[in-house]
Amino acid sequence: MDRVGSALNHLLALFVPISIFVLVGCIQRSLHLIHHGAIGLCAARGLARLITVVLKHSVGRLRPDFLARCKWDEILLECTGKKQTVIDGRKSFPSGHSSTAFSGMFFLSLWMAGQTAAWCFSVQMPPRNLRSSRMTSFFLSIIPLFWATHVAVTRIQDYKHHKEDVCVGGFIGIASAFISYLIFWPNPFSPSSFDHQIYGQPRVLYTAGEYRSRNIDFELGRHELEEENIV
Template sequence: MAKLIGFLGRSVLVDWGVLVAEGITVLLVPLFSSPTLRGFSCSDSSIRLPYLGDTIPTWALGVGFIVGGLALMVLLEIFLSTPGPSGVLCRGRALPVWLVQLYSVITAFLCGAGFSQITTDIAKYHVGALRPHFYQLCDPGNLCESVTDPFKYFYPGDGFENYQCKGWDLHRIKEARLSFPSGHASLSFYVSTYLIFYFHSRLRDCKTQRALACFIVRPFIQGLALLAAWFTAVSRVMDNMHHWRDVTAGGLIGITAAVLIVQSLKPFKDVRCLKPNEESPLRHLQAGRTGLNDIESNSN
C-alpha cells in the first residue's frame, strides 16, 4: 500500500504550482515572443488567399472545449461515482469518492491542455509559417506585379531584393506568420481524445442498469467529441486560416498529448470507498500541512 500526497507531486500545492506555471507560460509566450520572419515567392499561390475571419473564434474554442469538457466531467463524476467517503484525508477528514476522482481527472486534464498548448506555441513562433491569407494582410504593394521572375524569393527587410509589409493591422500581420501548427486543431483534438478515454473508462460498467449508457450514450458522446474536433480543424482550412498540413500537425500534437497524459498519470483509476465503520488507513495530516493523501489498494 503506497501513500501519495497530491496527484502530480508531493502536495496539492505542487499540483497547482505546475498548472499555474503552465498557465503563465501559455500567456507569456505570445506576449514576449516574435515569430520567425520568413520570405515568400510570388509563385506561391497558397499564401495569396483572401482573409475570411474565424468561424470558431479563440474565445469560443476555449468555452466550448475547455469549459464544456470540465462541465461534462463534473456532472458525470457527481452522478456516477460511488457514494460515500474515500480513504483520502484532507485536514483529517475523509473526502467523498466523487471529489477525489474529480480532482484527479481535472488535474490531469488541465495539465495536458497546458502541455499541448505550450508545445503548439513553441512550434508556431519558431517556424513562423505563413498563413494562406498572409499576402493580403501583409500588403507588400505591387511587388509581385512588377517582378519578372515569379519564382524569385523575397526576404523580409529593406532594399530592392526584400519586401516590407504595408498593412496597417500589425497584430494580424504577426498572427499571419503563425500558421504551423494549428492551435485550434491541437486543443480540440486534445480535449476530444481525453474525453473519449474518459467516457470509455467511466461508462465501462455494462451491467443491466447501465447497458444503455454503455452501448448507446457512450459511443454517441465519444462520436460527438470527435466530430467537434474534426469540424474545428476543417473550419480552419475553409476559413483560410491554415493549410491542411497545419491542422494535421496540430491534431497529432493534441492526440499525442492526451495519450501521454492518460498513460503516464492514469487519472481514471477508481478510488476505493471505505466500508461502514472502517477507519481510513491514513494518518491525520500534520498541523499546518495541506494536501490530499491518496491510497492505492494492492487489490485491483
C-alpha cells in the same frame, strides 16, 4: 471572420469536459473523480499549448492568407498591414485551434470510454444499464471528436491554415490528451482497467506512508576506534 473563434474554442475545450466531470462526480459523490478529471484535462491542455507555441515560433510558416494580411506595396517593397497581423500571419504551423480542440475533446472521449469500456470490446458490459449498450456507449464517447474535427475543418475553410497544419495540430492535441489521461486514469483499451473493484475509477497516485520507529545501532567510527586503542 472565423467560424469558430479562438475564445469560444478555448472555453468549450475546457469547460465542457469539466462540467461533465463535476456532474458525474457529484452524482457519484467522488471528489477524487472531479480532481483527477480536472487536473488531467489542464495538463493535457497545457502540454498541447506548450508544444504548439514552440513550433509556431520555430517554424514560422506563412498562413494561406498571408498576402492579404501583408498588403504588399510595390513601391515601398514592404508590407503595409498592421504589424501584429503580419506577425500572426507567420504562425500557421501547427494549428492552435486544432491542438486546443483535440486536447480537450479527446481527453473527454478517453474519460467517457474509461467510464463505460466503450473502446475495450473484450469487456462484458454490465446488464440492465446504460453501459449495457456498447453501440450507445461507443457513439457517446466519440461525440466530442466530431466537434474537434469540425473546428479543425473550419480552419481550412476560413483560409487560416494549410491541411498539414491542421493534421499536426490535431495529432499534438491527441498525443497530449492521451499522455495526460494515462497519468491519472487507467488505460481505456486494457481489459484489466475494468475489474469490478476499479471500474471507471481514477488512479491512486499517492499512498499514505507509515511511520515506524527504528532501533538504530550506533557504531564507532575509524578515528574513534583508534583513540580507544591508544587509551
